[in-house]
Amino acid sequence: MELPAFISPFLIGSSIIVILFPTSRLRGVWLVLTISLGAGVGLGITSSMIFLWLAFIGPPDSYYFAAELTLAVMLALFALYRIHHSGCRTQEDSGLNCEAIPGTIVWLRNIFLFLMLVSVGSFLLKTFLQDPHGIWDAVDTWNYRARWLFRGGPHWSYAFSLRAKDGLDYPLLVTASVFRMWQIFGKDPIAIPILVAGIFTFGSYLILFSSLALLRGRNQGYLAAICLFVSTQFINIGTYQYADVPLAFFILSTVILFGLKDRYPEISSPIVFLAGLTVSCAAWTKNEGQLFLALVIFVYFIGQLGKKEWSKTIKEFIGFTLGLAPVLATLFYFKLNFALENAHINTNTLKQLGAYLVDIDRYILVGTKCIYKLFTFNDGIVWLMAGYFFLSGLERSDLIKKRILSHTILLLLMMCGYFFVYVIYPGNPRDLLSASLRRIIIQLWPTWVFLFFYCVKGPEKNAVIQGTPTRSFKADI
Amino acid sequence: MHVLKKFPPINHSVFTGDVNLTISYSFKMFRQKFIKLKSYADAQLSNYFPSVRGAVLLIVIPAVFIVPIYFFSILSEIVTGKTHRPVLEYETRLAAIKKDLPANAVVNYVSNSTAPDDLIDAEYVLVPVRIVKGLKPMHDLLIFQNFDTAEIPEFEGYTLKTNYGNGVMLFKRVSD
Numbered sequence: 001m002e003l004p005a006f007i008s009p010f011l012i013g014s015s016i017i018v019i020l021f022p023t024s025r026l027r028g029v030w031l032v033l034t035i036s037l038g039a040g041v042g043l044g045i046t047s048s049m050i051f052l053w054l055a056f057i058g059p060p061d062s063y064y065f066a067a068e069l070t071l072a073v074m075l076a077l078f079a080l081y082r083i084h085h086s087g088c089r090t091q092e093d094s095g096l097n098c099e100a101i102p103g104t105i106v107w108l109r110n111i112f113l114f115l116m117l118v119s120v121g122s123f124l125l126k127t128f129l130q131d132p133h134g135i136w137d138a139v140d141t142w143n144y145r146a147r148w149l150f151r152g153g154p155h156w157s158y159a160f161s162l163r164a165k166d167g168l169d170y171p172l173l174v175t176a177s178v179f180r181m182w183q184i185f186g187k188d189p190i191a192i193p194i195l196v197a198g199i200f201t202f203g204s205y206l207i208l209f210s211s212l213a214l215l216r217g218r219n220q221g222y223l224a225a226i227c228l229f230v231s232t233q234f235i236n237i238g239t240y241q242y243a244d245v246p247l248a249f250f251i252l253s254t255v256i257l258f259g260l261k262d263r264y265p266e267i268s269s270p271i272v273f274l275a276g277l278t279v280s281c282a283a284w285t286k287n288e289g290q291l292f293l294a295l296v297i298f299v300y301f302i303g304q305l306g307k308k309e310w311s312k313t314i315k316e317f318i319g320f321t322l323g324l325a326p327v328l329a330t331l332f333y334f335k336l337n338f339a340l341e342n343a344h345i346n347t348n349t350l351k352q353l354g355a356y357l358v359d360i361d362r363y364i365l366v367g368t369k370c371i372y373k374l375f376t377f378n379d380g381i382v383w384l385m386a387g388y389f390f391l392s393g394l395e396r397s398d399l400i401k402k403r404i405l406s407h408t409i410l411l412l413l414m415m416c417g418y419f420f421v422y423v424i425y426p427g428n429p430r431d432l433l434s435a436s437l438r439r440i441i442i443q444l445w446p447t448w449v450f451l452f453f454y455c456v457k458g459p460e461k462n463a464v465i466q467g468t469p470t471r472s473f474k475a476d477i
Numbered sequence: 478m479h480v481l482k483k484f485p486p487i488n489h490s491v492f493t494g495d496v497n498l499t500i501s502y503s504f505k506m507f508r509q510k511f512i513k514l515k516s517y518a519d520a521q522l523s524n525y526f527p528s529v530r531g532a533v534l535l536i537v538i539p540a541v542f543i544v545p546i547y548f549f550s551i552l553s554e555i556v557t558g559k560t561h562r563p564v565l566e567y568e569t570r571l572a573a574i575k576k577d578l579p580a581n582a583v584v585n586y587v588s589n590s591t592a593p594d595d596l597i598d599a600e601y602v603l604v605p606v607r608i609v610k611g612l613k614p615m616h617d618l619l620i621f622q623n624f625d626t627a628e629i630p631e632f633e634g635y636t637l638k639t640n641y642g643n644g645v646m647l648f649k650r651v652s653d
Contacts, residue, residue: 111537115544122548129555133564136594139601147604155581155605223536230540232547384535391532459533 005181006039006195008065008072013042015075016277019082020270029213029221036206039199040249041274044281047176048330050183054149054156055333060183105219105459112222115229116205123201126239127194134193134241141170142243143193146178150188160338169339171331173285174243193241200246201238204446205229207249211256212453215263220458227385228449233378237442243286244439250282251292251414252446255407258300259454262403272316276323284327287342288443291417293324299410349426356424366422369433377441385452392457404455411444411451567598573641574620575603583607585615587632588622595622619648 017034046068053064133139148159159175160168177196182188205225213221228234238245257275261268279296282289301317341347356362375382394400418440425432554560578584586608588595599622600608609616612632619635623644629637635648 108533108537111541115540118544118548122544122551125548125551125555130551130560131562133601136597139564139594140597144597144601144604147601151580151605153580153605158581158605158607223533226540227536229544230536232543235547384539387535388532391535392529457529457532459529 003195005184005192006199008068009042009046009177010035010039011042011072011076012038012045013040014038015072015079016041016045017274018079019075020274021267029210029218032206033210033214036203036210037253037274037278040203040246040253041277041281043177043196043199044173044250044277044284044327046180047173048284048327050180051172051176051334052330055337059153059156060180065184103218105222108219108222108226108459112209112225115226116202119205119229119235120202123198123235123239126236127197127241128191131239132190132194134197134239136240138193138241142174142241143178145172145175146182146193147188149175149179150182157338160340169287169335169342170243171284171286171289172334173281174241174246197238197241197245200249201235204234204245204249204252207252207256208446208450211259211450215259216454216458220453223458224449224453227381227453228446230384231378231381231445231449233438234442234445237439242439244442247282247286247289248443248446250278250285250289251443252450253278254282254292254296255410255447255450259403259407259450268316269319272319273323276320276325277327279320280324280327280331284331286443288418288440290331292414293328295410295413295417299406299413303406303409349424352426353424356426359423362423362429366419366429366433369430369437370419370422373433373437373441377438377445389452389456395455395457400455404451407447407451411447414444563592563594563598564601567602570622570643570645571599571602573643574639574645574647575606577639577647578603578606578618578620581605581607582618583609583616585609585612585619586622587611587619588624589626590622590624615650617650619650621646621648 014034015038017038021030021034049068050060050064053060057064134143145159149156152158174193174196178193181192181195185192205228208228209221209225211221212224234245234248254275257271257278261271261275264271275296279289279293283293297317297320301313301320304313422429422433584606586596586599588599592598596608596610599620603620608620612619615634618638619632621630621632623630623646629640629646632648634651636651637646638649639647641647
């Protein structure tokens with residue numbers, strides 16, 4: 001019943017991807033990637049649009065939805081036109097159908113489908129029957145603010161008042177997405193935040209699978225997704241309706257897009273544009289996404305200046321900035337006009353910054369807790385992965401090593417950033433660590449799983465890394 | 478059968494009681510069978526995936542158990558009623574009073590609940606009513622949530638307007 005509200009974001013997001021990759025027809029693994037990535041990107045764009053409408057014009061009415069639908073239909077028509085005139089062959093297998101495809105380990109695919117089905121069941125049980133309104137932060141921040149935007153009428157901006165002690169400047173992707181769908185229905189069924197949470201949770205599994213299927217082969221994609229299924233903490237936090245899983249979705253999408261850029265250098269311009277869009281959506285989801293945005297620019301552009309041609313890097317950066325601009329502009333507008341001061345980093349806490357930075361006890365406390373949590377996360381899943389690594393070994397392709405280096409640096413810098421946020425926390429870091437460390441790990445976990453399975457040996461029947469930097473995009477699809 | 482051809486069956490009629498010889502024969506037969514079985518299993522496994530099979534099974538086998546166990550743990554929590562769902566309870570408790578509160582009104586809120594999320598849940602359920610915890614500053618309406626006593630409390634400056642019968646009461650300010 002609630003799915004029609006999702007048509008516009010889905011059409012907008014998917015059409016943008018199809019337009020940017022005109023040679024990829026809506027088939028095969030590309031279809032899975034297009035649908036899952038398009039769904040998230042579409043929600044990012046429409047949440048930004050509806051917030052701007054609310055802020056400048058007032059509560060969205062039929063004019064807004066007509067405009068949004070018109071945009072979606074126009075983009076879809078343009079995408080169909082591009083597909084129709086691209087006229088190239090494509091990979092037929094989506095990896096999710098039941099036909100036996102040569103090279104596919106059938107039982108591995110069946111286990112993947114079985115686990116997907118069981119996980120969907122777990123998600124539905126937990127959300128609809130156990131915690132339909134989500135857990136603490138969802139009730140206190142994300143869904144609470146969505147309710148204010150929807151029910152508040154002319155007083156909707158009370159959602160960003162001093163009522164809350166925390167989260168005064170949290171960005172609005174999740175909140176505005178839920179509000180948008182409620183506004184379409186004219187009522188606020190709890191199925192909507194559940195649907196949004198489900199899109200990002202299962203979108204992450206599908207993006208992980210489809211990207212590795214493209215980069216390393218289908219079987220590696222199944223295996224990586226199975227590993228993420230074993231990480232039940234991920235789906236668990238997905239059911240909480242927090243913004244951590246949507247952020248994990250956008251971080252994963254961004255890293256994957258830069259991975260695809262290395263694989264298909266001839267279509268790097270549209271890919272970096274799309275990466276700009278996903279990074280801005282990450283920043284529009286949570287404040288940690290803004291740290292991610294800064295680090296992406298640092299690692300993928302500033303860090304590449306000496307290695308690549310200047311002109312190429314600058315050209316890519318311009319494409320990236322163009323993708324970044326629309327949603328990031330909305331974020332700036334929100335931060336300047338509605339968001340109150342950050343509870344952790346503000347003028348008062350900045351005065352204490354020097355003292356915290358030289359407090360060795362804080363480093364020991366945060367470092368110990370982080371290491372302990374990493375090794376015990378999800379009942380010690382890192383040990384399972386360590387076992388896999390020792391049994392399988394690294395893929396000894398120089399290409400793989402080169403390709404994962406910048407992504408690994410990016411994630412390590414993200415972890416360093418989180419580490420220092422804990423160190424400079426104005427209160428007792430122990431409280432913040434116990435409240436958030438598990439969620440912080442979840443934000444990066446799917447991307448770590450992606451990188452791990454990108455660089456270890458997999459169960460491919462033909463254990464050959466597909467593609468080289470010189471291999472063409474058309475040859476692969 | 479192939480193994481039996483290599484090792485002729487022991488003739489029990491001429492068996493002289495040499496236990497060591499019998500054990501040796503049995504062991505060799507067992508070993509041959511084991512090697513054959515292993516090579517067959519290897520060939521079958523290689524048919525499915527030639528590389529890193531141990532590593533793959535290390536991920537797949539726990540997954541096949543853990544994911545369904547997670548599903549059944551949620552199911553059992555729901556069936557046995559172990560789950561505490563405060564927001565749903567508050568939605569039910571406060572449904573009647575919500576209709577009597579003017580939209581965007583600012584109301585005082587007092588509760589004898591010790592739950593840490595009491596105020597958060599009440600605020601969430603009552604949107605777009607603005608909640609002020611406690612009695613100061615005083616507003617025209619006061620919501621009281623009573624979780625443990627049967628008595629109706631008295632608040633200075635307020636008089637009971639409606640008792641909803643489920644521990645939820647609405648007080649109004651006495652005009653000066």
